[in-house]
Amino acid sequence: MHSLESELRELHREGLIEDATAVRAIAIESRSLFSVFEELRLALYASVAAIIAGLGILLKRNLDRIGPLALILVLAAIAGACYAAGTRLRRDRSDSLASAYVVLLGALIISADLGFAEAQFHWLGADWARHLLLLAIVHGITAYAFESPLVMSLSLASLAGWVGVERAFGSLLLAGAATPASGGRALSCAALLLVWREVHRRLHGSRVLQDVLEHFAAHLGFWGALAWCAGSTRVIEGIVIVLTMATVLIRAGLRNEREAFVVYGVVYGAIATCILEGKIGGEPKLVVLLLLVTVVGAAIVLWNLHKRLRVRS
Amino acid sequence: VTAWRPTIAEERWLNVAAPADRTGGWRRSGLLPRCVFFMLGLAAAGLTYAFFDLVHWRTGDWLAALILVAVAEWLILSKRLFACGIEEALELSGLILLAARILHAHGHVSDVEAASLITAAVGIAGIRLLNPLLTASSIVGFSVVVMLWTPAASRSAALISHPAGGFCLAVAALALILGTVEYRRPSHDRMIAWLIVVMPAAAYVWLGGLDGDGPGSTRVLPALALAMFAVAALTVGIQRRAHPPLLAFMICMLCVAYELRRFSGLPIEARLIGGGGVVLGLAVALDRYLRTVRRGFTSRRIDETTAAAFDLLQLAGAASLAPPSATAADRFKGGDGTFGGGGASGGY
Numbered sequence: 001m002h003s004l005e006s007e008l009r010e011l012h013r014e015g016l017i018e019d020a021t022a023v024r025a026i027a028i029e030s031r032s033l034f035s036v037f038e039e040l041r042l043a044l045y046a047s048v049a050a051i052i053a054g055l056g057i058l059l060k061r062n063l064d065r066i067g068p069l070a071l072i073l074v075l076a077a078i079a080g081a082c083y084a085a086g087t088r089l090r091r092d093r094s095d096s097l098a099s100a101y102v103v104l105l106g107a108l109i110i111s112a113d114l115g116f117a118e119a120q121f122h123w124l125g126a127d128w129a130r131h132l133l134l135l136a137i138v139h140g141i142t143a144y145a146f147e148s149p150l151v152m153s154l155s156l157a158s159l160a161g162w163v164g165v166e167r168a169f170g171s172l173l174l175a176g177a178a179t180p181a182s183g184g185r186a187l188s189c190a191a192l193l194l195v196w197r198e199v200h201r202r203l204h205g206s207r208v209l210q211d212v213l214e215h216f217a218a219h220l221g222f223w224g225a226l227a228w229c230a231g232s233t234r235v236i237e238g239i240v241i242v243l244t245m246a247t248v249l250i251r252a253g254l255r256n257e258r259e260a261f262v263v264y265g266v267v268y269g270a271i272a273t274c275i276l277e278g279k280i281g282g283e284p285k286l287v288v289l290l291l292l293v294t295v296v297g298a299a300i301v302l303w304n305l306h307k308r309l310r311v312r313s
Numbered sequence: 314v315t316a317w318r319p320t321i322a323e324e325r326w327l328n329v330a331a332p333a334d335r336t337g338g339w340r341r342s343g344l345l346p347r348c349v350f351f352m353l354g355l356a357a358a359g360l361t362y363a364f365f366d367l368v369h370w371r372t373g374d375w376l377a378a379l380i381l382v383a384v385a386e387w388l389i390l391s392k393r394l395f396a397c398g399i400e401e402a403l404e405l406s407g408l409i410l411l412a413a414r415i416l417h418a419h420g421h422v423s424d425v426e427a428a429s430l431i432t433a434a435v436g437i438a439g440i441r442l443l444n445p446l447l448t449a450s451s452i453v454g455f456s457v458v459v460m461l462w463t464p465a466a467s468r469s470a471a472l473i474s475h476p477a478g479g480f481c482l483a484v485a486a487l488a489l490i491l492g493t494v495e496y497r498r499p500s501h502d503r504m505i506a507w508l509i510v511v512m513p514a515a516a517y518v519w520l521g522g523l524d525g526d527g528p529g530s531t532r533v534l535p536a537l538a539l540a541m542f543a544v545a546a547l548t549v550g551i552q553r554r555a556h557p558p559l560l561a562f563m564i565c566m567l568c569v570a571y572e573l574r575r576f577s578g579l580p581i582e583a584r585l586i587g588g589g590g591v592v593l594g595l596a597v598a599l600d601r602y603l604r605t606v607r608r609g610f611t612s613r614r615i616d617e618t619t620a621a622a623f624d625l626l627q628l629a630g631a632a633s634l635a636p637p638s639a640t641a642a643d644r645f646k647g648g649d650g651t652f653g654g655g656g657a658s659g660g661y
Binding site for chain 2: 001002003004007008011016024025027028031032033034035036037038039040041042043044045046047048049050051052053054055057058061085089092093095096097098101102104105108111115132135149150151153154156157158161212215259260263267270284285288289291292295296298299302303306
């Protein structure tokens with residue numbers, strides 16, 4: 001055990017930290033206030049993941065015994081119960097962690113239910129993928145109703161799935177997958193999210209949900225542009241988009257003191273440069289040296305930006 | 314002021330983000346940039362090795378290892394980086410490369426010697442950098458050495474005859490006891506904390522928990538030992554109000570629950586849904602119970618220092634449970650009743 005209480009008291013005495021901050025920090029250091037927030041979050045995530053995995057197996061194994069319609073109705077009822085429980089928990093406390101995860105469980109059950117129903121009855125026929133769009137809309141509405149970043153991320157992942165974006169970042173860079181089409185899909189999805197984010201911002205929507213939109217848009221945009229870089233027909237366009245996005249994100253990250261975006265800009269910028277260097281080819285020693293210079297350069301740039309952010313905060 | 318690493322006082326000031334005059338000029342980074350710097354450091358180390366490998370110098374490997382360690386030391390001593398990620402990656406890579414080179418130079422070496430040297434390299438890096446993850450990894454590595462030392466005949470699943478598992482449990486118990494001591498240097502405390510969390514999981518791996526085929530009677534001892542450790546960790550965690558024992562409790566309970574599969578006779582889906590439901594119920598109840606502070610315990614977030622990184626991780630975790638992409642048409646055949654995933658296994 002260690003406690004930094006004495007240091008905090010000294011900083012407070014010298015006026016370097018405010019009263020409220022000092023009281024809180026000292027309470028945490030002296031353990032007179034102890035939060036189990038992270039433990040609960042871990043337990044809730046693990047339990048939701050276990051239930052959903054179990055449900056998937058249950059659906060597969062007992063389909064013939066129970067019958068599809070009964071299963072669909074039971075799942076819908078369970079999802080409804082989860083939403084009701086989430087509403088009740090949220091009424092008790094608006095920032096309830098339990099509410100967030102119970103609602104997430106409900107949303108995941110809806111996903112399973114709808115996917116299962118579509119696979120059984122083929123309501124959408126050849127356009128089966130539209131059930132992902134439907135899920136994105138349903139989860140989006142739920143996310144706004146509960147102001148839930150978790151369900152919002154589920155909605156955006158479903159939307160990306162509908163557009164046809166591969167979920168695994170690495171798969172976008174594989175030789176076979178790095179096609180203009182796959183990159184274009186990811187970029188279209190990013191553009192769609194940026195439009196959504198702008199509408200959300202203008203309507204003074206929740207800051208938490210806006211954050212989720214921004215993170216997803218950034219990743220999808222970079223993935224799409226990197227897929228172009230890794231392909232053979234739109235390399236220049238890909239590089240230009242990555243570098244432009246990186247510049248914009250770094251500037252925005254510095255302006256708004258959001259380090260994650262600065263990190264995205266530098267790291268994705270470095271990856272694009274490395275891909276380009278690999279494509280130029282030539283003497284392997286020279287290529288490796290160029291890659292090394294790029295990685296070291298990225299680390300130096302990131303360090304300087306990190307320092308600037310720390311000075312500001 | 315010691316030049317080679319922060320003094321105790323400097324490290325303590327670093328942990329409260331005090332002005333530079335108190336930290337002796339030492340600098341550290343937050344969790345997210347530290348992880349990114351570590352990855353960049355690993356990439357730089359790999360490329361350095363690749364470059365020297367391509368130039369085909371006879372001493373290329375040695376040179377690469379020494380350059381990596383030298384750059385790491387320069388960053389520490391001259392730029393005063395502490396727990397920033399990049400110097401940790403370079404030092405670790407350099408020392409491991411050095412160990413690998415020594416092993417290669419000696420020709421025929423036994424598994425024990427190889428494991429010992431790599432473990433020593435990780436341990437030296439951990440102690441030099443005061444990095445709790447590396448020191449805990451070296452102790453886990455030492456358990457590999459213990460396992461390799463053990464004659465194959467005695468590597469049964471029984472606790473007493475499995476020295477590597479016993480060693481890990483003993484270290485975990487010792488760390489739990491050592492956690493009562495008040496340490497002036499925060500990194501020493503964190504080293505103990507990581508041992509409390511990591512060692513029970515390592516013990517379970519060694520005790521054969523993951524092979525799943527041992528006879529029932531030999532499975533009781535590991536499960537019992539982990540259950541006892543879990544109870545001790547929970548008690549200590551509540552008494553001391555410390556996170557590592559609580560995390561250790563959760564890990565141990567997960568291992569015990571996995572072991573109980575042999576005795577319940579229930580199908581996997583029932584165990585997953587039942588177990589998940591019980592944990593969900595308990596977590597919801599605890600979250601509600603602690604919505605008002607009780608004896609200093611609360612379920613609200615009070616520490617924002619690592620919040621951003623964990624929030625991002627949580628979003629990624631939620632998104633990973635979403636249905637697969639529409640491009641994965643081979644996984645979803647719309648016309649023949651194949652289920653394309655509903656957020657679970659996606660394997661219908």
